[in-house]
Amino acid sequence: MGRERVLRAAPPVAALVVGVLALAQNPPASWEFWLGAVIVLVIGASALLALAAVRSGQQRQAADERFTEPGPARVVLAAAGEKPPVSLIRAVRTTTGRSLADAVDLARAGGPLADGISAAAARAVADEILAAGGRATVSGQFGEITAAATGEPADWLFDAAVKWSSLTRYGPPDLPTYVRIEFEPAGVPDSYDAVGSTLEVLAEHTTTPEVGYAAVWEGWGAELAGPAAQAPRVEVPERPMLLLTGPVLALRDAPSLGFHATVGGFPPHLAWPADQAWCLACEVDEEIAFTVGCTQETARALAAALPGVREVEYDAPEPLHRDDA
Known part of the structure; x- marks a missing residue:
């Protein structure tokens, strides 16, 4: 040579x-x-x-x-039509290393971008495609979200004096500070993911970012096709849930991964790390905002990083629906 x-x-x-x-x-x-x-x-x-x-x-x-990272995830690009945006073609090329001709064909017709890669790599590619104006789905991340071994990690949530409706909207009552975070604050793009962005911040404010838990209302999915089929129940009155576990950054998609092995859809209804440093609570019927109970330091970090964050008292009356606001 x-x-x-x-x-x-x-x-x-x-x-x-x-x-x-x-x-x-x-x-x-x-x-x-x-x-x-x-x-x-x-x-x-x-x-x-x-x-x-x-x-x-x-x-x-x-x-x-x-x-080249091993894993069970698969990324599929949705078709963009005969004239896909240049930004989308560029994103396909740079994220996959495909030739220009292959990138154009993929953007026009859709199809698998990658198979057998890690969940983190799949999410990164899907995010870049979304930012470029395309649509991509990620599936098969069973390795990221699994059924919890027992329901014991959820025991700390319960307090006999707390109503179930307060628990599902605010989490446990004994955390130092509570903040409400808007799903769609003014001025953010349509692609903004408030829960995902919140979990990215929260992952930096726990000593156990690799071990988290998500309790998902069992009525969310009609069929238990994934880890939820083996998950223990968390007996929340009026809101029986199933307990899933995985890294904190994967908890955003715990309902979809746990029930249907796909990314997207509803956020977890209760989520927390193994060290119980904070708890994210999103009632099934919430439309406007969700709650995070945490330390003052974590609350300040959330307010600095995200729009639509405000401190509230535990169980403060808040509208559930946009029509009530």
Whole structure:
């Protein structure tokens, strides 16, 4: 391979030497000088184009590396029509390392972008496609969300003096601070995911980010096709739930992954880390905002990172529906 590269490089190098000598040994007005200038410009431009191609290939290879991560997830791109946005084509190319022609075909017709990759890589690709104006689905992340072994991790939620309606809207009553976070605060794009963004902040405010729990109302899914079929029940009056477990960042999709093995849809109804540093509560009927009980420090971090965050008293009367606001 080294010898072949030397042989391929010899002609342009020799031409470049001839061009430089012609520039150096002839007066500027002579035809020999101008011939040398043309040779140097052509060889230089060719070298720059070759360097750009190499860098582009390296970037695509770097993007490809995430698709070598083992895992059960699959990313499928929804069809964008005959004239897909340039931003979507670019996103398909950069996230998968596909050629321009393949990226255009995928954007037009839809289809699988990747199979057998990690859940984190799949979510990252889906997010980039969404930001570029496309739609992508992620499925098969059973490894991220599983059924909890027992219902004991949910025992800390219960207090005999607390109504079930307060628990499902505010979580347990003994956390230092409670904040309400709007699902759709003013000025955010349609793609804004308040619960997902909140969990990204909360993952930095726990000593157990790799171990979290999500209690999901058992009536959310008509069929228990995934881990929910083996999950223990959490006996919340009027809202019996099933207990799932996984990393904090995966809890956003616990209902969809636990019941249907797909990403998207409703958020978890109660979610917390193993160290019980905070609790996110989203009543089944909530339309406007959800609650996080946490420390003052965590509340300040949420307010600094997210729009639509305000501190409230535990069990403060809040409208459930937009029509009530």
